[in-house]
Amino acid sequence: MSSEGCSKDDLLEDNRTDSGIYFCYRPTQKPEEPREHGSDFSGPREKFSAVEDRLDSAYGSSSITTESLTGLVESCTLSSDQEQQTDSSELSEQDENLLATITEEGDTILHLAIIHEEDFITQHLIQLFPKEVLDIQNNLYQTPLHLATYLNLTDVVKSLAKKGASLELQDQHGNTALHVACQHGQVECATAMTGELSLTKLGPVLEIQNWRGLTCLHLAALNRQHHLMQFLMKKGADLNIQEGTSGKTALHLAVELHDIASVKMLLNQGASVDAPMFNGCTPLHLAVGRQDAAIAHLLCQAGADTMLRNMEDETALDLADGNDDILALFPFDDIQISGRSVVSVKFLAES
Template identity: 50%
Template sequence: MSETRKGPDEADESQCDSGIESLRSLRSLPEPVPAPGSGPSDRGGRPPWTQPPRTAKEPQEKEDADGERADSTYGSSSLTEPLLLLGSPEAEDPAPGSPLLPAGALSPQQLEALTYISEDGDTLIHLAVIHEAPAVLLCCLALLPQEVLDIQNNLYQTALHLAVHLDQPGAVQALVLKGASRVLQDRHGDTALHVACQRQHLACARCLLEGQPEPGRRPPHSLDLQLQNWQGLACLHIATLQRNRPLMELLLKNGADIDAQEGTSGKTALHLAVETQERALVQFLLQAGARVDARMLNGCTPLHLAAGRGLRGISSTLCEAGADSLLRNVEDETPQDLADDVRGINSALLSRISHTHSRDRNC
């Protein structure tokens, strides 16, 4: 790698080169085709999709609360001017399916520049997402082989992971359209859909679930909604823990197993909903068909959890839905044994029995 230029706005020496200097060899690329209807713009001004130079402190603002980096080289300001070589500044947000450059053979030097990988493992596609440059992203998608889309950086993130993480549904749609894999897992075992559920980015999740590759691309990867991350959580489990009903509805609509067990203790979404202590969430899952007496690995049902936590309202809801208060776990305990208020459970059971008998008489 050539030595990085030093400038007054450059971060400290520990910051790695983003590799954009390699774009010098792209000067001989064909001229970009302007988007239909786009008018002339002031070439002297900053393109609308570039970001202003950042200070050395700003990359810290992109960290999660737990210190996890959303990207590898967000603080690099070297994307602002050299990227003018790749995209048309007139097209602020081009349509995802329209290539920016006409088809043409690339020289080995151009291909090498386009497929540059930084010390953090980021490709030019990663960097286009990180720096929110849709024109550059679409240019890369039009020129690069499909396999490049699935390169993972040092955190095992693909560009699709980053697009979801940074809540860029347009970039997600463009990557899915070009056949980016939706099943690759990062270092936490999360797919892009896991990230969408954790971040509660509903629009990105919808693009991942409902988007399809364009004709001519390889068949789409089978999106396994029961796939678990390294914590044993499938996407529905995460959406339930986030108490995000629209995400839960979207996942169930697209085939998520409502009774799938998470990998550590065997809890279903209904168990997790009980643990959130949100009665409306429990009612929603029951109405959606969740098995009321689903068992954990230790034999506990959702009613065991509700009774043990003294959640009278949720216990009543479960009993009204048909929960069996006499089922025993591996410790030979029933929900009644765990309940602080046994009368509350018995009252709910009597109410359910009375309601059933009344319904039978009416029939």
């Protein structure tokens, strides 16, 4: 279904998702593995070769090695122990050049330390660099926080967040680091990067949409990340915020995926059962169109309005297509007592 219409033919295809969002964001491989060309999430290792010892033009050079980085960190640590300010007089010219290095891919020395999971070096560089350096984005617009989250380096994420790394910066696909955590189910990283923030400061982050119009809650729902959905709800995420392509809420997405656990969770937390998409389709339209009697029953129990019409002038009943289990959820219009429609006997028995 697109935002232009919500016809019966569109909805009867059970595996269809209206804007193709699910298939674009469905995780098919581990974060560490190279992703297919055209994927909306660029992994931090994409620019490295598939061999075990991944090298780029700068990291593999004689001037940037683990040994030289370790030596630099040790010299800075000694200076700190002596309570001296690290400045140009305390670092050699080679060390200064190393700290200031930006590779052809736009990576700082901190990006590289994270990519190669050199925890000792990474932690010392975080302490050494000012906040402005922590927020430098590479050619893929990834910050060190994006990379640490992608690789699920919880301690690094925690250190970056404590130092004040920005949660609002977006990569080339519009994803913040919190988007990345929600995409891959990294609850600990999400907790680490948001733990220091008040609800007032975190609210704008939770409303950021990537270039496909998806917030963190949308991504968590699309990937059936129930723990992250609960986490985001506790942090104050707007349950009824619409994604930008067709106006779906998290409840619409959960219904599309036949994810009854997410549907129950969202309804219990107060999600709007009658929220319309841009084309007027409610979650009940989607459930009936996909012949999902169980979810349609849940929505009706939550008070869904069965008479709402979409832009095609269809009610949810119009999409039932003769399905007895679905029809049992709706009152018969031609049988009324004292002006009230009589509910199906079959539905009452099953309830």
